[in-house]
Amino acid sequence: MEDSFFPYEKYRTNQEEFIQFIQTSLTKKKNPIVEAATGFGKTISVLSAVLPIAEKFGKKIVYCCRTHKQMDRVMEELMEVGKKVEVSGISIKGRNSMCLHPTIVNNDMDTAMALHTCRLLRRENKCEFYTNMKESEERAYEIEVSLSQKPTLSQDVVTLCIEENMCPYEVVKGILQNVEVISCSYMYIFHPEIRDNFLEGIGATLEDIILILDEAHNLSELAINLGSDQLSVYSITNAINESIEFEEPIVSEFLYRLYDVFLDLEKDNIFDQEDEVIISYQELFTRLEGTRGPFVSKSFEKKIFDLISYMKVVGDKVQKARLKKNKVPRSHIFKIASFLENWFNARGNESYCYIFEKSKTKRDEDTLKLGILSLDPRPITTQVLDYVYGAVHMSGTLEPLEAYSDIIGIKNPAFKVFPSPFSSSNIKGIVTKGVTTKGTHRNPEMYKKITVKAIDVINSVQANVGIFCSSYDVVDGLLDAGIISMSDKPVFIEERNMDSRKNDENVFRFKQCANKEGAVLLGVMGGRNAEGGDYPGNEMNTVIIVGVPYAKPTPRIKAQEEYYQKVFFGKGKYYAYYLPAHRKLSQAAGRAHRLLSDKALIVFLDERVANKFVSKDIPKWIRDSLEYIPDSEEILKEKVKVFFENHIDRFKN
Numbered sequence: 027m028e029d030s031f032f033p034y035e036k037y038r039t040n041q042e043e044f045i046q047f048i049q050t051s052l053t054k055k056k057n058p059i060v061e062a063a064t065g066f067g068k069t070i071s072v073l074s075a076v077l078p079i080a081e082k083f084g085k086k087i088v089y090c091c092r093t094h095k096q097m098d099r100v101m102e103e104l105m106e107v108g109k110k111v112e113v114s115g116i117s118i119k120g121r122n123s124m125c126l127h128p129t130i131v132n133n134d135m136d137t138a139m140a141l142h143t144c145r146l147l148r149r150e151n152k153c154e155f156y157t158n159m160k161e162s163e164e165r166a167y168e169i170e171v172s173l174s175q176k177p178t179l180s181q182d183v184v185t186l187c188i189e190e191n192m193c194p195y196e197v198v199k200g201i202l203q204n205v206e207v208i209s210c211s212y213m214y215i216f217h218p219e220i221r222d223n224f225l226e227g228i229g230a231t232l233e234d235i236i237l238i239l240d241e242a243h244n245l246s247e248l249a250i251n252l253g254s255d256q257l258s259v260y261s262i263t264n265a266i267n268e269s270i271e272f273e274e275p276i277v278s279e280f281l282y283r284l285y286d287v288f289l290d291l292e293k294d295n296i297f298d299q300e301d302e303v304i305i306s307y308q309e310l311f312t313r314l315e316g317t318r319g320p321f322v323s324k325s326f327e328k329k330i331f332d333l334i335s336y337m338k339v340v341g342d343k344v345q346k347a348r349l350k351k352n353k354v355p356r357s358h359i360f361k362i363a364s365f366l367e368n369w370f371n372a373r374g375n376e377s378y379c380y381i382f383e384k385s386k387t388k389r390d391e392d393t394l395k396l397g398i399l400s401l402d403p404r405p406i407t408t409q410v411l412d413y414v415y416g417a418v419h420m421s422g423t424l425e426p427l428e429a430y431s432d433i434i435g436i437k438n439p440a441f442k443v444f445p446s447p448f449s450s451s452n453i454k455g456i457v458t459k460g461v462t463t464k465g466t467h468r469n470p471e472m473y474k475k476i477t478v479k480a481i482d483v484i485n486s487v488q489a490n491v492g493i494f495c496s497s498y499d500v501v502d503g504l505l506d507a508g509i510i511s512m513s514d515k516p517v518f519i520e521e522r523n524m525d526s527r528k529n530d531e532n533v534f535r536f537k538q539c540a541n542k543e544g545a546v547l548l549g550v551m552g553g554r555n556a557e558g559g560d561y562p563g564n565e566m567n568t569v570i571i572v573g574v575p576y577a578k579p580t581p582r583i584k585a586q587e588e589y590y591q592k593v594f595f596g597k598g599k600y601y602a603y604y605l606p607a608h609r610k611l612s613q614a615a616g617r618a619h620r621l622l623s624d625k626a627l628i629v630f631l632d633e634r635v636a637n638k639f640v641s642k643d644i645p646k647w648i649r650d651s652l653e654y655i656p657d658s659e660e661i662l663k664e665k666v667k668v669f670f671e672n673h674i675d676r677f678k679n
Contacts, residue, residue, distance in 0.1 A: 031113070032074040033106040039447045041071045048075035051440040052236070052416045059242075059431055061424040062444040063647045064616060068240070068420055070103045073207070076236055076418065077113065080206060085415050086230055087115075089209040089238040094119055095560070096240060097180075100209035104177040115177045115207030116198065118214070124184055124194045126155050133354045137213050141220060144195070146345060146355050155193040166192060170200035177207070203229040212239075212248055215410055232413035242419040243609050244557075246403045246433050253378075253400030257365045258393055259288050265358035272347070274340050277359060280333060284362070287313045288394045291382050302383035302397075304581045307373040310380070310396065330366065337363035368398055376592075377402040379585045388523045399582055401589040404435035411436060423612040423645055429605055432594055446647030453651040454669045455615075457630040460657025463500050463573030464634065473503035476631050480504070480570050481512045482659050483629050486666040489564045490540045491515070493548045494556045494614035496573030496632075498522050501548060504572070513546055515539070520549030529554060540564040551575040556614035568627040568666075569618040574634050576607045608643035611635075615648055627669055629662075 032045070044062065048071075051058040062068050073087075080087050091097045097117040104115045118124070125131060127147060130140050147153040159166050169186065180198065187194040202208060214224045215237065225231060239245060262285050269278040290313060295303050311322040311330065341360025349355040372378040381397040400406075411417055411434070424430050427441040446453075461476050484491050495501045501519070510517045518536040520529060532547075533555060539545035541564055549555045552575055577583050583603060591598025618626035628648060634640055636654050644652075655661050 031077040031107050031111060032070070033110045034070070038067045040444050041067055044068075044071045044442075044444055045075040047440070047442050048072060048418055049079065052076070052079055052418075054440075055416070056438045056440040057411070057417045057419065057436050058440045058442065059419045059424065059427045059436065060442045060444065061421060061427065061645065063422050063446045063448065063645060066444065066447050069100060070106070072238055072418055072420065073100070073103060073107060076238065077107070077206070079416075080236055083415070084234075085236050086205075086228060086234055087207045087238065088215060088235050089207060089240065090212045090215060091209060091240050092212070092244060094123070097209040097211070100207070101177045101179050104207055108177055113177065113207070114175055114205040115209070116173070116183070116201050116205050117178075117180045117209040118198055118202070119180050119211070124180060124198070126184075126188065126194065127153050129349070129352055129354065135354060137211070137220060138217060139354070139356065141223060143349075143355050146349050150346070150349060152349065153193065155187070155191060156196060158190075159192045159196045162190070162192065165190065166197060166200065169197055170204070173197075174201045174204035178205075199227040202227050212245065216245075216249060216406055217252055218409070221410070232410060233415060235414045237410070237414045237417040239417060239419050241421050243421045243423050243430070243613070245407065245419075246430075247606075249403030249406035249434075250400045252406050253403070254398055255365055255368045256395050256397040257362060258395045259285065260387070260393060261358045261361055262288065265362050268344055268357065268359050269340070272340065272344060274359075276333075277337055277340055280337075281359075281362070283314060288396070292384065292394055295382065302381050302385075302581050304585060305380050305382050307369070307380055310369060327370075330370075334363045334367050365396075365398075369396075372398050376589060377405060379582070379589075381582055399585070401586045402593070403433060408435045422616055423609050425643060425645065426605075429597075429601060432597075433601060443646060446645075446650075448647055450651065452625050453628075453647065454626070454665075455628045455630070455648050455652040456662070456665055457633065457635045457652055457654045458657065458662060459633045459636070459654065462632045462634055463496050463503075464632075468499075468503065470503075470507070473500075473507040476572060477504050477507035477509045477512065479631055479659060479662060480509065480572070480629075482663045483568065483570055483627075483666055484546055485514045486663050487544065487568045487627070487670065489544050489567045490536065490561070491544065491546050491568045491570060492555075492561065492566045492614075492617055493546060493570045493572060494551045494553075494617075495549070496551060496575040498550055500573050501550060504548070509548070515544045515546050517546040517548055520547070520553055520555055526554070533559065537561070537565045540566075551614040552610040556610070556617065559617060561617055566618055567625055568629070569615055571611060571615055571628065571630045571632070571635075573632050574607055574640060575610045576603065579603075604639075605643060608640060611640075612644050612648070616645065625670065627666065629666075 044060070047060070048058050076087055089100050091100065097119070101115055101117045104113060107113050125140060125144065129147065130143055135143065148156050151157065173183065178201070183198055184194045187197055208228065213220050215221055262281055266278060266281045266285070269281060287310065308320060308322050311326065312318055315322065315326045337359050341357035341363060344357035344359060345355035377400065379399050379401060381399050383395050383397065385393055385395060387393050419436070425443060427443065431439040458479060461472065461479060480493060495504065516539065518532045520532065536545050536547045547555060547566070586602040587598040590601045594601055615628045618628055641649055641652065655665060
């Protein structure tokens with residue numbers, strides 16, 4: 027297959043092989059699953075591989091990313107391709123990011139709610155941007171044709187539409203049908219409602235799409251979240267207020283009974299903080315019925331169904347009333363009706379379990395929740411992956427690839443792990459003996475010991491340092507041990523329930539210290555800074571990993587273990603418990619090395635990483651650099667010093 031789409035004069039190491047592997051796999055109707063480190067150049071490589079196939083067979087390329095920055099990066103690389111051959115594409119963000127209407131702009135809402143709000147605004151003729159678009163169809167068409175002929179960033183469309191007083195999303199819909207490449211979030215493809223709207227907008231079916239999934243290690247968790255649902259006491263309280271405001275006594279009576287059921291469940295179960303219990307499908311409805319028996323009567327089920335239908339009608343009325351007042355068209359009554367419907371629909375399906383939990387709100391207040399928990403991502407993923415023309419799955423942390431394929435449900439996979447393009451002299455992994463956050467060893471003495479070792483690293487490095495812990499409890503342990511007072515550098519802390527704006531400000535201030543005295547960013551593995559953060563060069567040249575982020579063995583974890591044990595033939599605990607933790611650890615460890623020129627030190631302050639059971643799941647480019655050292659502060663400081671001694675100038679002002 028031709029490689030005429032590759033825009034650069036030279037290939038990086040293994041890029042040409044990468045392109046050939048993708049092309050060969052897709053041509054043979056296989057779905058490639060590849061691991062390649064950050065800095066490999068995966069984006070341009072996969073585009074160069076897939077573009078000629080899409081062109082030959084008349085397919086669209088949908089490139090799924092996690093962040094807006096990554097979506098735009100796809101278009102930037104496509105612009106480079108466009109200097110060589112004619113090619114078109116667009117990056118699209120959610121309506122919540124592209125909409126100009128104040129109801130959506132001024133309220134915090136997710137993509138699904140923004141889509142719903144947009145539909146209501148259009149249906150009620152309350153969106154001037156949509157109206158202007160329809161009244162200026164000729165001008166809109168001119169814009170669409172112009173932007174359909176080249177790679178375009180979504181922000182450029184938004185900027186133009188502000189000038190024209192038109193709806194950016196509607197303009198984008200006109201562009202989508204004519205471009206070859208679309209970069210977007212995973213939600214556009216995997217959220218059922220959003221997917222239907224998206225496919226209609228691009229004028230295609232799944233069979234017309236070649237799918238590229240970047241950072242594919244996130245897909246399992248995303249799919250499980252999409253397949254799950256929950257209901258809190260807070261929602262019930264708000265729904266009661268809605269029913270009173272809109273004078274719906276039948277709904278009010280039911281909601282008060284539902285509230286009492288939550289209190290009954292709390293009284294009948296013994297909880298620790300943030301604890302949970304598995305309950306049966308019947309338990310909710312029998313308590314509502316007042317029978318407390320093992321079965322729900324058919325007559326009561328019918329009564330519930332009728333009530334659900336009525337609550338949806340009421341909820342729709344509430345949404346329209348909210349919209350008329352320029353408020354978010356959210357209805358808690360409608361939410362509860364949908365939840366109860368989902369609760370019923372999940373009955374008898376082993377891939378779901380029902381949970382009652384007591385947890386904390388963002389304000390640190392006690393709350394009660396009912397949850398429908400999906401235990402299996404495949405009901406969501408296979409709705410897409412079984413029908414697309416082909417799918418490329420890639421990440422820097424996918425090993426073991428066979429496990430990823432099993433869990434996601436990929437037919438006809440083709441596996442390949444590509445060697446790291448990094449110079450081995452630029453990577454150093456250190457595992458220190460004598461420290462661990464294993465539960466039985468967590469005490470003030472151990473936290474003090476870990477902190478001293480972390481400080482030895484922090485104060486020996488002349489640039490920014492990231493510390494990622496296995497949990498917030500471990501973060502608290504380091505804080506109690508005095509890490510802030512002992513550090514020569516300012517410490518920026520990712521706190522529990524920190525909102526995204528405050529966190530972004532925190533990270534910005536941390537990065538500003540990169541070429542000064544340096545700073546420390548303290549957070550957790552699996553958090554937004556350890557997974558999605560990008561810290562090239564001096565912004566984080568050293569990462570300290572504290573602990574292995576094994577989840578608490580909660581009932582939901584045990585339920586997934588048991589389920590996986592059945593469907594994956596004895597691999598339950600490994601797939602459900604160990605592997606997710608190892609992937610989080612790997613993601614955090616990779617924050618230090620984002621560019622080929624980066625010098626990256628990765629220090630594991632947990633001796634369990636020396637165990638092959640853990641280290642085998644760490645990316646090969648890190649695994650090959652690992653050195654295991656004894657429990658000695660002097661040796662650790664010396665290793666850090668030796669690694670950086672020839673690169674001192676890089677870290678000076």
